[in-house]
Amino acid sequence: MSNKRFGKVLLALMFVLVLALAACGKGGDDADKKGSDKAKEETKTEDGLYSIDDFSKDASNDGEPIDGGELTFGLVTDSPFAGTLNFNFYSDAIDNEVIKWMDESLLDMDESYNYTQDGAATFEVSEDNKTFTFTIRDEVKWQDGEPVKAEDWAFAHEVIAHNDYDGPRFDSTLRNIEGIVEYHDGEADTISGIEVLNDKQLKITYKEATPSLLSGGIWPYALPKHIFKDIPVKDMSSSDAVRKNPIGMGPFKVEKIVPGESVVYTKFEDYWRGEPNLDKVTLKVVGPQVVVNELENGSIDMADKFPTDQYPDNADMKNVEFLGDVDMAYTYIGFKLGTWDKEKKQVKPDPNAKMADVNLRKAMWHAVDNDAVGNKFYHGLRWNATTLIPPSHPTYHDETIEAPTYDPDKANKILDEAGYTERDEDGFRKTPDGEELVINFASMAGGDTAEPLAQYYIQAWKEIGLNVQLLDGRLQEFQTFYERVGSEGDDDPKVDIFQGAWGVASDVDPSGLYGPEALYNFPRYHSEKNDELLTKGLSEDAFDAEFRQEAYKEWQEFMVEEIPVFPTLYRAKLVPVNKRVTNYSIDKGTDLRLYQIGVTEEEPVK
Structure with a gap:
């Protein structure tokens, strides 16, 4: 393929870009780590290109987490996060990164994106593949100590299907539930396809049996009814329960929010999978222009992503290893x-x-x-x-x-x-x-x-x-x-x-x-x-x-x-991780989870 026309247009722009990238360049070597930078350098082509195949998905530190560990997570963006901190209402990927530390799905998935029986809820499916009966585990709690109930899961569906709901979730997936469109249109007071059997069991019947139901076609997030029941649906997404004092059922609970800038989480000791290894996680917004400095000086231990355009001049960062996968x-x-x-x-x-x-x-x-x-x-x-x-x-x-x-x-x-x-x-x-x-x-x-x-x-x-x-x-x-x-x-x-x-x-x-x-x-x-x-x-x-x-x-x-x-x-998705971080992987097939993340040293490696 000829690049002549591309080259004329791009040359001046690339000269400016190369100068900007060169200013971030650093030296160093780390031949011992898994998926090492040295290995990547050897597989880099003569044109200076890299391949995602050369990156490991697992952090190489396999040491034991220390007690009382704290970690700082960098959310790489040039914008403040919106702060809609609930899975039922948020609308962008930045808020999702904030939410996932404090809330989670009731259903687990395997590496092929199929639901498993390993999550906070298990399920049985009818012979016609249209009716699912879910059972929430007894030990699953909201972070205020209240049990997560079947009515919380049903309530999430009712809110999303309400005509005053202002979020993006009422799509074809939810419209497949029996009676939900009639409820949305005001023709019914309840959703006929959703039945709360008892405190821990929920039955949902779908109009059409589809393969998507087993691989992401079920809405898997609950909404604590005891907190939201008295808030008008139209006001929920802007309420303090979403913006200032969100709770979830995940491994870390929100302690402090600086709107758009940072969140401090502390461990939820009664998390259903087990007590988290980290005592505290601090999430802070980091501009892509300064993420290299933040990593090098230990101001952040890891980031949700790393700008791939900055990778070549920082591949050999001494205190960090880069994990990678197809995004x-x-x-x-x-x-x-x-x-x-x-x-x-x-x-x-x-x-x-x-x-x-x-x-x-x-x-x-x-x-x-x-x-x-x-x-x-x-x-x-x-x-x-x-x-x-x-x-x-x-x-x-x-x-x-x-x-x-x-x-x-x-x-x-x-x-x-x-x-x-x-x-x-x-x-x-x-x-x-x-x-x-x-x-x-x-x-x-x-x-x-x-x-x-x-x-x-x-x-x-x-x-x-x-x-x-x-x-x-x-x-x-x-x-x-x-x-x-x-x-x-x-x-x-x-x-x-x-x-x-x-x-x-x-x-x-x-x-x-x-x-x-x-x-x-x-x-x-x-x-x-x-x-x-x-x-x-x-x-x-x-x-x-x-x-x-x-x-x-x-x-x-x-x-x-x-x-x-x-x-x-x-x-490619590149995730930088400080070498003191243990029990971390970006592999979709791994059993490692956020509550298992730990650090092996009190201070970040610099």
């Missing part, structure tokens, strides 16, 4: 094709949207060289994406699908044939109707690569005659970005295209991102064929693994043809 995520370019109907809570397509022409969208995909982007910006730790099911789900990700690749000549030909031939005095293409075409591009701030990467895309599209401008002439802060693309249901009409990223769910079903009733369907894309294929992947026939694979192969191919979004990069 359950992808970045993408999205096209606004409609709006969100807040009253009906569904997508409202706009056939006259500026980006409605699939030829325009396809040309824009052909114009960008994501192979080169992954190598130049991320040193091989992000790589060209082809479909909307990432390789973190190898059973369903179809690498044989032929997606558009970098070919600016083809992009120009597509636009010419589609009628975008007339140009203005600056050489930019007009619409087939001869109207000015200015495309507003929303892209997010964060890290050294954000600005040069956004500018690369803009320049690549300029190369094929498209006038693409940064929304408001600048990058958008995290919260602002998602609000403007529609996270609250209010789509900013100024946004035509946007660069986003999705962390995908354990279940492969993509309807939560691309279904007609999904708030997170930010392109606001809808078609009967899309509905048909999403339904096929959730049908009873899809209990057959080959049938389901074929269903999602069809869906991936269809989305490559329709292009409501196009994926740009799959990504």
Whole structure:
């Protein structure tokens, strides 16, 4: 693949980026640790590229945790966390990182994302695979000492299905419960498919038996009814019970919150799995620009992620080892094709949207060289994406699908044939109707690569005659970005295209991102064929693994043809861990859990 056009556009931007990265460079060597930096250096290619295959998923320290240990966790983001600290209400991945220390799912999963009997609740399934009977273990408690009850789990469903609920969870998964739509629409006072059998047993009956029910299709989070029952549903997400004094059933309880900046947790001694090894965990927001310094001086012991663009100059950090895995995520370019109907809570397509022409969208995909982007910006730790099911789900990700690749000549030909031939005095293409075409591009701030990467895309599209401008002439802060693309249901009409990223769910079903009733369907894309294929992947026939694979192969191919979004990069997830941390792994198949994390020294290794 030729990089000539890419190189002309990118060279100046990369020079600035390289200077920024070089300023962070450090020396050192650590040949003894598992998945060592030396080993990675030896497997690095001559072009300076790395492979996720060279990283271990497990921290190498296997020492015994000391008593009274304390740990500081870095939440890497350039924005404050929103502070919606309850699984039933939160809407972004940053809050999720805060919540997971103090609350957890009632159901456990194995490395294949299937529910097991090892969680806080066990379950039995009826012969027709539609009715689940759950039993919550007796020892499971809320952090105020109250037992977690079946009514708490039922209550969570009732809140999410309530018409005043303002969160994003009432999607196709919950709508599959018998009677829940009628309850949502005010036609019933209760949810007929949910029955509290006793304090510890809950029965849920679903309308359709789907394979997703066993791999993420059940809402697994309870809500303490004794705390929330007197709070109006419309006020719950902004209440003190969510924002200031959240409780969960997880290993650590919240002691102090500095809004948007930090959380101090202390161990929950009555945690149902056992008493946590750590006495205290401090979570603090760390900007991507300073994460290296924070790790080196021991201000944080670990982080949720590490900017891959900074890895090459910091791979040999002496006091830290880097764990790595294929991330359950992808970045993408999205096209606004409609709006969100807040009253009906569904997508409202706009056939006259500026980006409605699939030829325009396809040309824009052909114009960008994501192979080169992954190598130049991320040193091989992000790589060209082809479909909307990432390789973190190898059973369903179809690498044989032929997606558009970098070919600016083809992009120009597509636009010419589609009628975008007339140009203005600056050489930019007009619409087939001869109207000015200015495309507003929303892209997010964060890290050294954000600005040069956004500018690369803009320049690549300029190369094929498209006038693409940064929304408001600048990058958008995290919260602002998602609000403007529609996270609250209010789509900013100024946004035509946007660069986003999705962390995908354990279940492969993509309807939560691309279904007609999904708030997170930010392109606001809808078609009967899309509905048909999403339904096929959730049908009873899809209990057959080959049938389901074929269903999602069809869906991936269809989305490559329709292009409501196009994926740009799959990504490695790098997690830096101080060498005093023990009992930690990012392997999805491990039995290690947060309550088992410990430290083998009182102070961080520096």
